[in-house]
Amino acid sequence: MANPTAGMLIIGDEILSGRTRDSNGAYLARRLTETGIDLREIRVVPDVEAEIVAALDALRHRYDHVFTSGGIGPTHDDITADAVAKAFGVGIDVREDARALLASNYRNPEMELNAARLRMARIPDGARLIDNPVSKAPGFTIGNVHVMAGVPAVFEAMVESVLPQLTGGTPLKSLSLRVFVPEGEVAGPLAEIAAGAPDVAIGSYPFQRDGRFGCSIVLRSPDPDRLEAVAEKLRAVLKRLGAGEIAESRSG
């Protein structure tokens, strides 16, 4: 059976202006891979309601899950929850369980639950809250869309709250062979190996270090025996090309 699929929507002007470098995409990608959910697409859009709604609608109809990052804080530019409610055509209002969670964080009079913070308790009708062990203000799941914060520590904690509730597939295992052989030398024989092993995903990633060219060839499959069989062919090719040491690593 094919693995479940996912799309990701990153919301934030600060990513598109280059002010902030996103790390949530890489975190989610790694964790979904480990869970056996195939991340098929990432989109980054600005803090503009129509853009968020359009991207959300495109992704949620296409993939089994959509994960969003950003725009659920207390300030005027935090408009994700409203955009999600609009995309689903449901109402949104302060919800008592979300308000209680926030209040539990703000017993200190200096940190009272003011009107701005109450915005973080506005939850679209029919959503389930996502636990935020870092700073209480919850995310939420509505339909197949999981709405999470942009601050990396909070995003990551929310991902860990959501993943155990999802049905994963078969995690891909990967085997990487890293050699100081230029990619252009490997490419021909590698294409032949790839053509003969359509069940193993084979990628090649060139690098340059200390003026020498090399590449990492990454094999991916749920089946470790198939990985090993393809790797054996590849090792023979690399030796024929005069590769010295082959650095191998495995994951999954």
Add this chain to the structure above:
Amino acid sequence: MANPTAGMLIIGDEILSGRTRDSNGAYLARRLTETGIDLREIRVVPDVEAEIVAALDALRHRYDHVFTSGGIGPTHDDITADAVAKAFGVGIDVREDARALLASNYRNPEMELNAARLRMARIPDGARLIDNPVSKAPGFTIGNVHVMAGVPAVFEAMVESVLPQLTGGTPLKSLSLRVFVPEGEVAGPLAEIAAGAPDVAIGSYPFQRDGRFGCSIVLRSPDPDRLEAVAEKLRAVLKRLGAGEIAESRSG
């Protein structure tokens, strides 16, 4: 006059699997902002021709420029040039000027211009080459689409080859005020300031350091006088909230 707009398409299974963390998006975002071109959207898609074509068509009809990253090397998984030719409905073949550039890099017999490397001289009909001072293999521009390599050093060099040929707009200047005041305290007065200054983009980005909460408030406008006027109101608010030191920084 409004600034030119841009979209970015990042092509690569390795980003979606979490194996590689993209840095080209952040680089392009920063350089476009400095050039006065507004980056409005980033998409990451896998090494699948239909996905590349669909995303490219969506972006190129919507924005003044599209910048792509990845998939133009010599290996079997490098399919971007073919996908771009397909999107534009034009032919693609090895082109003499591109072949000559590659040959100039491979005079060393160990590094000969083999069939796999010749793939990198396949250029869609009607495209202009993009100079690659790092490793010769060119990118190309066709219509409003700029096709560049995924290896960061090469991507960055190609961006610098392309940008001088584009007409930029008015670079946004930005002024950031960073304070140890929780975002929820600032949010109310900040919304009032934002409502009174629709010509200045105002973003708020929370952070946590050494157990203390703070936020960076970023003002952006092409007009430095407007930035200063809004910043003055904001400083007054922050002082009223008991902010200690306000760390200010400017760019653009």
